[in-house]
Amino acid sequence: MAAFPLPSDGDDPALPLHGVVVADFSRVLAAPMATMTLADLGATVIKVEHPSRGDDTRSWGPPWTPHGSSYFAAVNRSKRSIRLDLTDATDLALAHELVRRADVLIENFLDTKLTRFGLAPEQTRTLNPRLVHCSVTGFGSRGGAAIPGYDFVVQALGGLMSITGDPTGDPMKVGVAIVDVLTGKDATIGILAALRARDRSGDFQRVEVNLLSSLLSGLVNQSSSYLATGTAPGRMGNQHPSIAPYETLRCRDGQLALACGNDGQFRALAAVLGDPALGTDPRFATNRDRVTHREDLVRALEARLSADDAASWQARLTSAGVPAGRVHGIDQAFALAEELGLDVRHPMPCGHADQVAHPVTYSGFAPRSPTPPPSLGQHDHELRDWLSTTTARPEEES
Numbered sequence: 001m002a003a004f005p006l007p008s009d010g011d012d013p014a015l016p017l018h019g020v021v022v023a024d025f026s027r028v029l030a031a032p033m034a035t036m037t038l039a040d041l042g043a044t045v046i047k048v049e050h051p052s053r054g055d056d057t058r059s060w061g062p063p064w065t066p067h068g069s070s071y072f073a074a075v076n077r078s079k080r081s082i083r084l085d086l087t088d089a090t091d092l093a094l095a096h097e098l099v100r101r102a103d104v105l106i107e108n109f110l111d112t113k114l115t116r117f118g119l120a121p122e123q124t125r126t127l128n129p130r131l132v133h134c135s136v137t138g139f140g141s142r143g144g145a146a147i148p149g150y151d152f153v154v155q156a157l158g159g160l161m162s163i164t165g166d167p168t169g170d171p172m173k174v175g176v177a178i179v180d181v182l183t184g185k186d187a188t189i190g191i192l193a194a195l196r197a198r199d200r201s202g203d204f205q206r207v208e209v210n211l212l213s214s215l216l217s218g219l220v221n222q223s224s225s226y227l228a229t230g231t232a233p234g235r236m237g238n239q240h241p242s243i244a245p246y247e248t249l250r251c252r253d254g255q256l257a258l259a260c261g262n263d264g265q266f267r268a269l270a271a272v273l274g275d276p277a278l279g280t281d282p283r284f285a286t287n288r289d290r291v292t293h294r295e296d297l298v299r300a301l302e303a304r305l306s307a308d309d310a311a312s313w314q315a316r317l318t319s320a321g322v323p324a325g326r327v328h329g330i331d332q333a334f335a336l337a338e339e340l341g342l343d344v345r346h347p348m349p350c351g352h353a354d355q356v357a358h359p360v361t362y363s364g365f366a367p368r369s370p371t372p373p374p375s376l377g378q379h380d381h382e383l384r385d386w387l388s389t390t391t392a393r394p395e396e397e398s
Helices: 029-041 070-074 089-101 111-116 122-125 151-157 178-201 211-218 222-227 263-272 287-292 294-305 310-319 331-340 379-389
Strands: 021-027 044-049 080-085 104-107 132-139 206-211 244-248 256-257 322-325
Touching: 021 029, 021 089, 029 044, 029 080, 029 104, 029 178, 044 089, 089 122, 089 379, 104 178, 111 122, 111 263, 122 132, 132 178, 151 178, 151 211, 178 206, 178 211, 206 211, 211 222, 222 244, 244 294, 256 310, 263 287, 263 310, 287 294, 310 322
Parallel strands: 021 044, 021 104, 044 080, 104 132, 132 206
Antiparallel strands: 244 256, 256 322
């Protein structure tokens, strides 16, 4: 039997997904983010890539690292890469063999390609009756099955841009592909639940997530507002539709994000500002009052905040239990996290850029120490050998 050993720092039986094999036929962001999370938790993730171009994000730059695209590196650590041409009969047979040996298959193909390659759910169920098959689409498998899904377009079609940006300006996208991120996390949740169900029943499990549904769920109070009133919310800049003050306000040297979630916090704010009477002013005494008189509130607060710098107000308000913070750049955000003792950065070997650490901590185990994102086809030889000559799963070999 040909060996396919996992790296010593990842082959940890204590990890909860140790022994789970994931056949990753996905690309770009949402689904690869899900499979990276599964890899962090110990799964063996085998990334199937186009022979010449690989995952689309390998070519998405700048910025570039000495090893390729930083975009690709963001969601592809701790995986194995095999190049398979699904239009080639030999390679397609290897792909089907991978499905037979996997616990999880995740893909984001259009339905026509799935059926053409024998990877539609009804086909993979025949190949592997114990498989968890996860499909990630833009608009679902019914009326939107033929529509390709990209985060930016879904931000537009799904209403997120309509509530983002200055009310007097154009609709704006969020500064990251947040719909892909939400969908990737939903896919992870769905896969973990389906694995649990599969382990109980022994039966094939079908998981479907789509960008539009994940976005509408992720809009939370804004979606609920529409369903409750029949009126679509609009753009309010940095203001909150239901809470005040909950926005950025001008200080002497810049802006401060201020978030008073209850009346007690507002009274504490008024005291720090040196004007306790603001807390009992009939216009501002309750959150309902403050939302109703928001313009007066903003004028009153900014008049007092203008007496000092944002950093000074942040320190004083935080000490008083009032949530407040300057608007940071990402560099400052990392510095803050590290100052607070959070493990948000994972150093990588061989000149690879650091990785953002797995965001969850656990009492019984630590997530896998990540290995660098694979080069295209890095594991071709081992994986082709394993798929062609053995019946054991990779982590069962010695």
